Amino acid sequence: MTSSACSHIAAISQEPAPSTEEGCEDCIANGSRGWVHLRLCLACGHVGCCDSSPGKHASKHAAADGHPVIRSFEPGETWRWCFIDHVGG
Numbered sequence: 001m002t003s004s005a006c007s008h009i010a011a012i013s014q015e016p017a018p019s020t021e022e023g024c025e026d027c028i029a030n031g032s033r034g035w036v037h038l039r040l041c042l043a044c045g046h047v048g049c050c051d052s053s054p055g056k057h058a059s060k061h062a063a064a065d066g067h068p069v070i071r072s073f074e075p076g077e078t079w080r081w082c083f084i085d086h087v088g089g
Contacts, residue, residue, distance in 0.1 A: 005087070006082045006085040006087045008068045008069050008082045008085065009069055012080075015040070015042055015071070016041075016042065016043070016044055016045035018040055018045050018047050018073065019044075019045045019046050019047050020047050021047075023035060023038065023047070023049075024038060024047060024048050024049035024053070024055065024057050025046065025047050025057075026048060026049070026055055026057040026060075026061075027049055027053075027055050027057065030055070032054075034053065034054050035054075035055065035057075036049065036052040037049070037050040037052065037072070037074055038050070038058075038072075038073035038074060039058035039070040039072060039073055039081075040072075040073040041058070041062070041065075041067045041069075042067075042069045042070060042071055043067035043068075044065070044067060046067070048070075058070055059083060068082050068084040068085075069081070069083075
């Protein structure tokens with residue numbers, strides 16, 4: 001499946017402002033800074049940590065809030081991922 005087959009990724013025309021520039025907002029709220037990589041929710045701007053991080057907050061946010069598409073929030077990376085269709089773009 002390609003990103004063109006994913007209606008969720010194709011539907012995003014603008015990115016929301018990040019909720020924070022400091023790191024994973026959930027880790028920070030819990031007093032942790034143990035994230036590996038950061039992800040930006042393209043529905044609301046939530047910044048969460050990747051599934052290689054102990055908290056896995058980006059995917060937990062997607063599941064809890066029904067926001068399927070994230071993008072890398074790492075410098076120089078622009079790829080996107082859809083949790084529903086399990087495809088990137």
